[in-house]
Amino acid sequence: MNLWIFNHHAGESGRHPSFSYYLNKKGVNVTLFSSSFIHNSYTEIKEYNSLEYFKTEEKDGYKRVYIKTPRYHNNGAKRLWNQIMFAYRSFKASKVLLKNKDKPEVIVGSSVHLFTGLSAYYLSRKVGSKFVFEIRDVWPQTLVDLGALKEKSLVTKIFRSIEKFLYNKADKIISVLPHGYRHISKYGISRDKVIYIPNGIDLKSSNKKVGFLAEEPKSFFESNSKKFIITFTGAHGLANGLKTVVRAASELEKMEENKHIKSHILLVGDGPEKNNLIELAKQLNLKNITFLNKVNKDQVPHILQHSDVCLFHLKSTPVFKYGLSSNKLFDYMNSGKPMIFAADTSYDFAEEAQNGISIPAESPKQIAESILELKRKMPEELYEMGQNGKKFVTSKHDLEKLADGVLEVCETITRK
Numbered sequence: 001m002n003l004w005i006f007n008h009h010a011g012e013s014g015r016h017p018s019f020s021y022y023l024n025k026k027g028v029n030v031t032l033f034s035s036s037f038i039h040n041s042y043t044e045i046k047e048y049n050s051l052e053y054f055k056t057e058e059k060d061g062y063k064r065v066y067i068k069t070p071r072y073h074n075n076g077a078k079r080l081w082n083q084i085m086f087a088y089r090s091f092k093a094s095k096v097l098l099k100n101k102d103k104p105e106v107i108v109g110s111s112v113h114l115f116t117g118l119s120a121y122y123l124s125r126k127v128g129s130k131f132v133f134e135i136r137d138v139w140p141q142t143l144v145d146l147g148a149l150k151e152k153s154l155v156t157k158i159f160r161s162i163e164k165f166l167y168n169k170a171d172k173i174i175s176v177l178p179h180g181y182r183h184i185s186k187y188g189i190s191r192d193k194v195i196y197i198p199n200g201i202d203l204k205s206s207n208k209k210v211g212f213l214a215e216e217p218k219s220f221f222e223s224n225s226k227k228f229i230i231t232f233t234g235a236h237g238l239a240n241g242l243k244t245v246v247r248a249a250s251e252l253e254k255m256e257e258n259k260h261i262k263s264h265i266l267l268v269g270d271g272p273e274k275n276n277l278i279e280l281a282k283q284l285n286l287k288n289i290t291f292l293n294k295v296n297k298d299q300v301p302h303i304l305q306h307s308d309v310c311l312f313h314l315k316s317t318p319v320f321k322y323g324l325s326s327n328k329l330f331d332y333m334n335s336g337k338p339m340i341f342a343a344d345t346s347y348d349f350a351e352e353a354q355n356g357i358s359i360p361a362e363s364p365k366q367i368a369e370s371i372l373e374l375k376r377k378m379p380e381e382l383y384e385m386g387q388n389g390k391k392f393v394t395s396k397h398d399l400e401k402l403a404d405g406v407l408e409v410c411e412t413i414t415r416k
């Protein structure tokens with residue numbers, strides 16, 4: 001079987017690179033299309049001459065096609081143009097590649113934005129392939145819930161018409177959200193058409209033993225070895241609501257004023273809110289919170305294993321009413337450490353996995369109290385919580401196993 005996957009923001013590791021690798025092991029010829037401009041660091045990772053707009057490379061058994069897209073910084077019209085150009089150029093590059101290779105039996109168009117889905121659908125029509133639409137974020141509803149779009153605006157209406165069109169035209173719909181079908185069914189789509197294949201973690205690569213290569217985290221843990229460390233890793237954006245975490249550090253400092261062993265909150269990563277968070281911590285004169293720079297993916301497991309608790313927090317918003325599938329959750333669970341899960345969502349990972357404490361979003365006091373609750377527990381109790389998370393992610397979120405679900409979808413629709 002030949003399978004083409006279009007994901008504008010596919011990185012060098014993660015969901016689709018892992019799927020591509022493991023599907024190839026099962027005899028599927030996979031081609032993965034993505035932009036070479038990295039959206040969360042605003043960097044271009046490939047070099048093109050003036051006439052080039054795509055490059056192909058052989059990876060671990062599969063083909064990677066990098067699409068040249070316009071540079072941008074932060075949200076706005078330039079980012080929208082970047083999305084449109086990815087859809088256009090990936091379609092254009094596909095026509096060139098089809099001259100020299102067999103056509104795909106299945107084409108997967110993965111959101112977040114809808115233009116990738118449109119490009120993948122029209123390509124499937126051109127070559128006579130089956131079309132799978134993958135939903136990793138519910139556009140435009142997410143933009144409406146976050147306040148970026150108005151419910152009755154013209155742009156929202158256009159996006160909704162595209163969304164409905166793609167749902168109807170897809171042979172199957174994959175949702176990474178546990179309850180994504182609830183949204184999709186509003187458009188008259190049968191639940192049987194929607195397949196839940198969540199995000200996950202590549203256990204084989206994540207469990208490789210890698211020591212500290214970055215000096216900054218190594219130095220932090222050496223100088224704070226006697227403290228109870230609570231760690232957040234990943235993006236520092238508006239949706240993460242990390243001002244709540246900074247204020248939780250303030251609450252924690254008051255609660256631990258007379259304690260011998262102190263707690264310390266560590267935030268590792270980067271994002272548009274980071275400078276504001278650092279400034280807030282300075283204003284509150286906090287001594288129990290540290291901000292470290294973004295690290296390579298292979299450093300994250302090591303940082304979490306040196307921590308005592310993992311902290312997951314999201315801003316309170318209707319966006320998450322269909323559940324969530326954040327990659328950092330699976331890093332947290334695989335670390336074998338207990339977790340504080342602070343999010344208002346329909347699917348509670350800490351409750352499902354029995355690996356920590358669940359609290360509402362945006363409650364500094366409850367975060368601080370949860371930290372102290374875990375700190376009071378015996379080491380055996382913390383270990384058991386951590387192992388529960390590890391078992392949960394191994395059984396339900398191993399990308400090698402999840403690739404079987406993708407293969408089943410492809411085989412089902414090609415048999416019809």
